[in-house]
Amino acid sequence: KTRVPEGLKNIPTLSFLDLLIEIFTKVGPDKRWENTRDVLEKEGIGKLWFNGQWTITVTDLGLVKDIMTKTDLYPKALLEESFPTSLITKYYGTNVVLSNGDVWKRHRRIANPSFRNLPVHVFVESATKLLNVMEKIDNEPIEVKSLMHRLALDVLGKAAFGFDFNNLEDPNNVYVTTYNEVMAELSKPLYFVFSFLDYLPRFEALRKIAKLNSLYDEIVESKHKAMKMGEIEKKINNKSADLLEHMVYACNDPDNPTLTNEELRHDLAIFMLAGHDTTANALTTILYLLAIHKDTQKKVRDEILRVLGDNLIPSVEQQKELKYMNMVINENLRLYPPVAQLPRRLNSQEIKFRNHVIPAKTPIVLFIYGIHHSSRNWKDPEKFIPERFENEKHDHYSWLGFGGGNRLCLGINFSLIEQRIMLCALLRKYEVSLPADSIHKDKLQIEPEVSGTSGPHPVPLIFKRRTE
Numbered sequence: 001k002t003r004v005p006e007g008l009k010n011i012p013t014l015s016f017l018d019l020l021i022e023i024f025t026k027v028g029p030d031k032r033w034e035n036t037r038d039v040l041e042k043e044g045i046g047k048l049w050f051n052g053q054w055t056i057t058v059t060d061l062g063l064v065k066d067i068m069t070k071t072d073l074y075p076k077a078l079l080e081e082s083f084p085t086s087l088i089t090k091y092y093g094t095n096v097v098l099s100n101g102d103v104w105k106r107h108r109r110i111a112n113p114s115f116r117n118l119p120v121h122v123f124v125e126s127a128t129k130l131l132n133v134m135e136k137i138d139n140e141p142i143e144v145k146s147l148m149h150r151l152a153l154d155v156l157g158k159a160a161f162g163f164d165f166n167n168l169e170d171p172n173n174v175y176v177t178t179y180n181e182v183m184a185e186l187s188k189p190l191y192f193v194f195s196f197l198d199y200l201p202r203f204e205a206l207r208k209i210a211k212l213n214s215l216y217d218e219i220v221e222s223k224h225k226a227m228k229m230g231e232i233e234k235k236i237n238n239k240s241a242d243l244l245e246h247m248v249y250a251c252n253d254p255d256n257p258t259l260t261n262e263e264l265r266h267d268l269a270i271f272m273l274a275g276h277d278t279t280a281n282a283l284t285t286i287l288y289l290l291a292i293h294k295d296t297q298k299k300v301r302d303e304i305l306r307v308l309g310d311n312l313i314p315s316v317e318q319q320k321e322l323k324y325m326n327m328v329i330n331e332n333l334r335l336y337p338p339v340a341q342l343p344r345r346l347n348s349q350e351i352k353f354r355n356h357v358i359p360a361k362t363p364i365v366l367f368i369y370g371i372h373h374s375s376r377n378w379k380d381p382e383k384f385i386p387e388r389f390e391n392e393k394h395d396h397y398s399w400l401g402f403g404g405g406n407r408l409c410l411g412i413n414f415s416l417i418e419q420r421i422m423l424c425a426l427l428r429k430y431e432v433s434l435p436a437d438s439i440h441k442d443k444l445q446i447e448p449e450v451s452g453t454s455g456p457h458p459v460p461l462i463f464k465r466r467t468e
């Protein structure tokens with residue numbers, strides 16, 4: 001299996017040893033970029049032997065566009081095909097993120113309306129709770145990463161399926177601990193590199209997954225009961241329904257294909273990953289950037305005070321007016337994309353790219369971090385310059401914070417509303433700075449997390465209450 005297919009021979013090789021070291025030393029996508037930049041900036045493509053086969057890493061924007069828009073030619077690699085016996089497959093199954101063709105369309109059609117009708121009150125209540133919790137730890141460095149994860153988990157639990165993890169107030173609650181333990185099991189590097197180890201039984205991990213699954217199952221069941229009692233329809237009419245309630249409601253539409261309870265559970269499991277860890281990491285890195293760029297922090301705050309006046313929470317119209325904040329959000333996602341590389345695609349047919357012939361079913365990885373940090377796509381790519389989103393022209397596919405094409409993130413608005421509301425609440429009340437002895441003093445330290453996502457190491461920041 002190590003023999004290079006003929007058509008890939010001229011594609012430069014990326015070092016497998018570097019990758020192994022990166023995985024086992026748990027360094028972030030910045031190191032991966034450092035190790036591959038020379039090849040990828042020059043060629044836009046590299047080949048890598050990984051997990052028993054030759055895979056392709058792509059940063060060339062022409063090929064990126066093809067991959068994002070021709071989803072039949074570049075379907076996603078499905079978990080049950082790539083890792084049939086893995087715990088990841090058991091936990092996430094087939095869901096809206098990891099499916100193709102008609103199955104994906106069925107999930108997406110059911111999920112779509114729920115993302116157009118977000119229960120915004122949940123974000124507002126959580127912002128108030130966040131401030132209350134912070135009140136008690138005012139003026140000491142606060143570890144923002146865990147705080148933002150607790151916040152985002154509460155928001156997701158309530159907005160997605162009406163469950164209050166209450167993680168902001170109770171960091172050790174039993175469901176949170178189980179969720180975190182399951183995530184820790186799923187991100188063990190050993191099983192990624194040597195997937196045959198997945199054939200060994202992992203009883204403890206399976207027990208934890210079963211516990212979490214039974215919570216999701218109970219929630220799905222309770223929504224079906226509420227549906228029968230007519231409660232969901234009432235909530236939809238008064239715009240307080242959560243995502244799962246919208247989905248269960250859509251499943252009852254005779255014109256819509258339905259999802260089974262197991263499929264709904266798998267969607268909930270993937271929402272927890274796609275919607276909670278990503279936004280939590282984005283909020284953490286943006287607070288870090290504002291802490292080290294005081295001028296930007298002031299500009300964002302001035303804009304908040306100007307646009308919101310006495311309002312604490314921005315309305316939908318006001319959120320559009322927060323133009324500078326929106327540029328800062330984009331620049332943060334460019335510098336520190338929480339999804340640093342997209343889930344793998346497998347080309348359904350042989351592909352010709354320049355003088356290379358990529359055989360059908362070659363795993364293809366789209367390296368978002370590399371695309372965002374390439375000097376071919378961005379001027380001074382390592383610099384934090386929010387204004388570039390106003391002043392600089394850049395290729396549509398050079399910014400992929402939320403992916404692109406047909407498989408564009410469903411939760412964009414969910415995440416953006418959450419980020420804007422939290423930033424308004426925090427910056428109005430606090431001035432944020434980085435402690436002098438921070439490990440991030442010279443550079444934000446990033447680590448890989450589950451399935452291609454990445455985030456910073458813990459980030460303690462000082463929140464000083466504003467006097468004005």
Ligand code: HEM
Nearest residue numbers: 097274275278279282339343402403407409410411414415
């Ligand atoms: C900063 C926060 C977020 C980031 C950076 C992010 C990033 C992404 C990216 C890059 C993709 C494309 C994946 C691919 O093409 O393979 C994606 C897809 C998706 N995201 Fe997000 N996401 C965020 C927040 C959310 C939230 C809050 C939710 C839901 C609550 C969500 C749900 C989804 C779903 C369901 C998809 C799959 C769409 C499809 O394939 O049809 N995301 N996200």
